[in-house]
Amino acid sequence: MPDAPARFKDLCLDARDHQATADWWCAALGYVRRPSTEPRDPAWPVPIEDPTGAGPLIWVNPVPEPKTVKNRVHLDVVGDTTALLAAGATLIRARDAEIGWDVLADPEGNEFCCFAPEP
Numbered sequence: 001m002p003d004a005p006a007r008f009k010d011l012c013l014d015a016r017d018h019q020a021t022a023d024w025w026c027a028a029l030g031y032v033r034r035p036s037t038e039p040r041d042p043a044w045p046v047p048i049e050d051p052t053g054a055g056p057l058i059w060v061n062p063v064p065e066p067k068t069v070k071n072r073v074h075l076d077v078v079g080d081t082t083a084l085l086a087a088g089a090t091l092i093r094a095r096d097a098e099i100g101w102d103v104l105a106d107p108e109g110n111e112f113c114c115f116a117p118e119p
Contacts, residue, residue: 011056011075012045014063015108022046022060024107028084029055029077067109075112076101084114 015021019042026032026048034047034057045061081102085091092111093103102114 008056010059012059012061013106013108013110014061014067015110016063016066017108018046018060018062021106021108021110022048024088025058025060028079028087028089028106031055031058071111074110076115077112078115078117080117081114
């Protein structure tokens, strides 16, 4: 197969309060802020990473506008919907006969799908 013209690099999320959103996703996913040898300007995007190296690097980017429409790209996670709701997520749509996952939103309104862990 010939070389593809692109390859996946990182995932980016936009947020008005990118610092708080980075912390929320760190807690939700078990991620940490990527260490830096230099001080980071708090106005810059925040890179968060899986400390095990298994997950992708996520950049939480500051934007001035609130989210207004459905995400065209979103995260899928395996997790505990109840715990995510208690941590500040919002239920957009509960799993039902049509879909086998819950659709949630982070505190900034970014949608993500939450699948139940395999038994």
